[in-house]
Amino acid sequence: MTSQSLLDLPDDLDAVLADVWQRLGRAAKDRRAPMHTPVVATITGDGVPSQRVMVLRAFDRASATLRFHTDSRAAKVDQIGDGSPVSILGYDPAAKRQFRLSGVARIETDTAAADQAWGEATLFARRCYLADPAPGTVSDVPVSGLPAEIEGRKPEDDDEVAPGRANFALLMAQIDTIEFLHLAHTGHRRALFHRAPDGQWRGEWLVP
Numbered sequence: 543m544t545s546q547s548l549l550d551l552p553d554d555l556d557a558v559l560a561d562v563w564q565r566l567g568r569a570a571k572d573r574r575a576p577m578h579t580p581v582v583a584t585i586t587g588d589g590v591p592s593q594r595v596m597v598l599r600a601f602d603r604a605s606a607t608l609r610f611h612t613d614s615r616a617a618k619v620d621q622i623g624d625g626s627p628v629s630i631l632g633y634d635p636a637a638k639r640q641f642r643l644s645g646v647a648r649i650e651t652d653t654a655a656a657d658q659a660w661g662e663a664t665l666f667a668r669r670c671y672l673a674d675p676a677p678g679t680v681s682d683v684p685v686s687g688l689p690a691e692i693e694g695r696k697p698e699d700d701d702e703v704a705p706g707r708a709n710f711a712l713l714m715a716q717i718d719t720i721e722f723l724h725l726a727h728t729g730h731r732r733a734l735f736h737r738a739p740d741g742q743w744r745g746e747w748l749v750p
């Protein structure tokens with residue numbers, strides 16, 4: 543089934559799941575894709591939900607894992623640690639589709655994958671990790687947090703952003719639940735998928 547026919551009215555669970563994979567894959571590669579910047583929700587130490595927009599950097603279908611980049615000193619990194627529940631929400635207004643994904647997130651700082659992601663990031667992206675003091679620190683005046691000598695310009699080379707590597711982290715979210723909602727005046731559609739321990743996804747329809 544093509545994504546165009548899916549836009550009409552999804553009536554097949556396998557096709558719905560295929561649509562989810564296709565949109566997540568595109569969202570990770572295309573900065574204009576609506577789900578490129580989903581909302582990622584964690585839970586604070588006080589048990590309060592905390593949400594923020596993040597850029598989806600990669601999606602691996604086989605492991606059902608989404609990759610995000612963040613500063614290792616950020617509040618969400620403390621909240622996640624080695625493994626914590628995470629909920630990720632994306633909406634595609636043109637397709638009228640909402641994806642609510644949930645699973646377990648973990649932080650990686652010293653892995654080969656983190657090294658690779660750091661090496662592939664642009665100089666401007668790597669510059670963000672030079673903030674000093676750490677993101678979230680109270681300041682008497684409005685600040686970017688970047689050292690004055692690099693603020694407002696593109697870093698010249700890898701060496702100039704290298705100190706930021708110590709503050710760079712991956713937020714890896716392995717999802718095990720997907721809730722799909724499609725809005726249509728002819729009748730909404732809602733489906734729920736769970737990943738079984740064998741890695742297979744099983745879905746069922748819900749009343750929207």
Ligand SMILES: Cc1cc2nc3c(=O)[nH]c(=O)nc-3n(C[C@H](O)[C@H](O)[C@H](O)COP(=O)(O)O)c2cc1C
Binds near residue numbers: 592596598678
């Ligand atoms: C469009 C957009 C994209 C963003 N992308 C990221 C991102 O990829 N990683 C990140 O850590 N924060 C990103 N942010 C900032 C977060 O929303 C958030 O303000 C920041 O990470 C602090 O969150 P925390 O205190 O909960 O850790 C983005 C914000 C916007 C508006």
